[in-house]
Amino acid sequence: xTKPEENISDTDIYFMRLALVEAKKGIGxxxxxxxxxxxxxxxxxxxxRGYHKKAGTPHAEIHALNKAGDKAIGxxxxxxxxxCNHTGRTPPCSHAVAASGIKRVVVGMKDPNPLVNGxxxxxxxxxGIEVLSGxxxxxxxxxxxxxxxxxxxxxxxxxxxxxxxxDGKLSYQDGVPGxxxxxxxxxxxxxxxxxxxxxxxGGGTVTADNPSLTTRIGKRGRDPLRVILDxxxxxxxNSKILHLESSASTLIFCSTGADAKKQAILSEMxxxxxxxxxxxxxxxxxxxxxxxxxxxICSLLVEGGAAIHSSFLKKGLVDRVMLFVAPLFAGTAxxxxxxxFPVTGRNQALELKDVKYRRxxxxxxxxxxxx
Numbered sequence: 001x002t003k004p005e006e007n008i009s010d011t012d013i014y015f016m017r018l019a020l021v022e023a024k025k026g027i028g029x030x031x032x033x034x035x036x037x038x039x040x041x042x043x044x045x046x047x048x049r050g051y052h053k054k055a056g057t058p059h060a061e062i063h064a065l066n067k068a069g070d071k072a073i074g075x076x077x078x079x080x081x082x083x084c085n086h087t088g089r090t091p092p093c094s095h096a097v098a099a100s101g102i103k104r105v106v107v108g109m110k111d112p113n114p115l116v117n118g119x120x121x122x123x124x125x126x127x128g129i130e131v132l133s134g135x136x137x138x139x140x141x142x143x144x145x146x147x148x149x150x151x152x153x154x155x156x157x158x159x160x161x162x163x164x165x166x167d168g169k170l171s172y173q174d175g176v177p178g179x180x181x182x183x184x185x186x187x188x189x190x191x192x193x194x195x196x197x198x199x200x201x202g203g204g205t206v207t208a209d210n211p212s213l214t215t216r217i218g219k220r221g222r223d224p225l226r227v228i229l230d231x232x233x234x235x236x237x238n239s240k241i242l243h244l245e246s247s248a249s250t251l252i253f254c255s256t257g258a259d260a261k262k263q264a265i266l267s268e269m270x271x272x273x274x275x276x277x278x279x280x281x282x283x284x285x286x287x288x289x290x291x292x293x294x295x296x297i298c299s300l301l302v303e304g305g306a307a308i309h310s311s312f313l314k315k316g317l318v319d320r321v322m323l324f325v326a327p328l329f330a331g332t333a334x335x336x337x338x339x340x341f342p343v344t345g346r347n348q349a350l351e352l353k354d355v356k357y358r359r360x361x362x363x364x365x366x367x368x369x370x371x
Contacts, residue, residue: 008135012078012106015041016135019078019108022051022060023143028195028222029054032296034081034111034147038064040102042075055296059084061093065100073101080108080140082133085120094120098127107133108140113151146197146299149319155289156300159196159320160309161189163363168337169330170305177209178334184361185324187217192322194221196299198251198292202308203230212240213303223248225297229308231255231283233262233274242269253288255279285315306339313341313350316370321352323366 022037030036030052038060040047048071050063058066061083065072083093083105097105105124110133111117121131141148146157163181164170172178193199193215201213206228215221223246228235233254235242241250249271254263256276266274275291278284292300302312312318323337343349352368359365 007132011044012132012135015039015046015076015078016080016106016108016140018046018049019060019080020136020139020143022049023080023140025051026053027143028197028224028299031055031146031197031298032150034144036060036079036081038077038079040064040068040072040075040077042071047071047075056089058090059093061097062090065096065102068100070101074103075101076104076106077102078106078108078135080136081144082107082109082111082116082118083120083124084111084113084116085123086115088115092120092123094123098124098129102129104130104132106135107131108135109133109137109144112148145319150293150298154293155286156197156292156297157319158289158300158302158312158317159192159322160302160312160318161192161322161324162304162309162337163189163324163326164337165326165328165330165334167329167331169334170337171208171334172330173333174335175208180328180330181324181326181363182361185326185363185365188324188360188365190215190217190221193224193301196224196301197297198225198227198299199301199303200227200229200308201303202305203228203232203235204307205303205305206230206235206239206241208305210240212244214244214246224301225295226250227288227292227300228252229283229288231258231279233258233266237262237265242266242272244271246271249273251275253277253283253291255283282311285311285317289317306335306337310338310341313338319371320369321367324360325364325366327362327364 019037019039023035026035033055036052038050048064048067050060052060085092085094124131149157199213213226214223251273253275263274266272277287355368
């Protein structure tokens with residue numbers, strides 16, 4: 001995080017918050033691009049707004065400038081991310097800003113993309129345009145954590161999610177589905193699915209719960225890519241997840257030694273892809289994340305079960321944890337959150353940072369980050 005510039009006014013903060021409102025409209029829709037919002041302001045009045053809607057389409061600044069027209073001359077544009085200064089799938093936004101007659105640019109955060117990373121701000125300053133950077137930088141970074149992780153590592157931002165009881169159980173009986181958390185937590189989960197690019201579970205969870213992994217929030221929702229880790233391809237060909245009417249596909253990772261005949265059958269099914277990966281005491285999770293990153297997946301929701309959660313935690317691949325805790329005890333017969341994950345003391349325990357708590361009906365959402 002860069003040091004904020006000293007001459008940030010309350011006015012700049014106010015209009016950057018409006019730009020953030022625009023940027024959030026693109027959450028879950030722009031990968032592998034970032035979420036960006038822009039607001040054009042003339043004489044302390046909003047002239048136009050815009051946000052980036054989808055990769056390959058105009059960026060936020062272009063939408064806002066096109067709406068502003070001649071009213072952009074002499075105005076200030078507030079943009080949550082530094083305008084790009086290179087030609088990709090679209091022309092450089094910094095050039096469009098300079099050509100529009102804008103006299104001042106207020107930026108939330110620098111673009112970590114190596115092709116930008118300060119070049120946009122530098123270009124604008126060379127054109128005689130005043131540039132102020134670092135306004136609400138923390139908030140601008142937060143909405144683009146997936147983009148930042150992807151552009152810097154080639155892998156998606158990983159969110160580990162679980163609904164559990166006070167005694168750490170995911171179910172009442174091992175291998176038998178049963179609702180632990182309440183309806184408000186479930187609605188929050190579907191909103192979360194709507195905001196992320198992909199959702200991952202293990203083959204054991206497919207067998208035990210027979211889930212669909214779709215997003216059920218009405219017309220505004222969209223299904224994420226469904227990812228299944230099933231080294232031996234033990235899942236039933238009658239599983240619901242293989243027979244969905246969904247705009248999203250299902251990607252199954254298996255080991256190189258998995259049943260070739262079953263691979264062929266699955267590969268011929270509509271919306272189903274099968275990908276073989278290395279197997280050494282479990283599928284190579286790092287290889288899987290890199291593969292997803294190459295597909296343009298910037299964010300991944302890991303829903304389990306216990307073996308999957310433990311494997312991701314052991315390998316240090318989790319960025320954020322979201323645990324929905326219900327105020328009940330599920331007893332000793334159910335499945336625990338983790339499996340084969342011994343900890344000898346506080347010094348060895350994995351501890352979350354920036355922990356937040358939120359009520360979801362009678363449940364509590366505990367959220368924290370590792371990095």
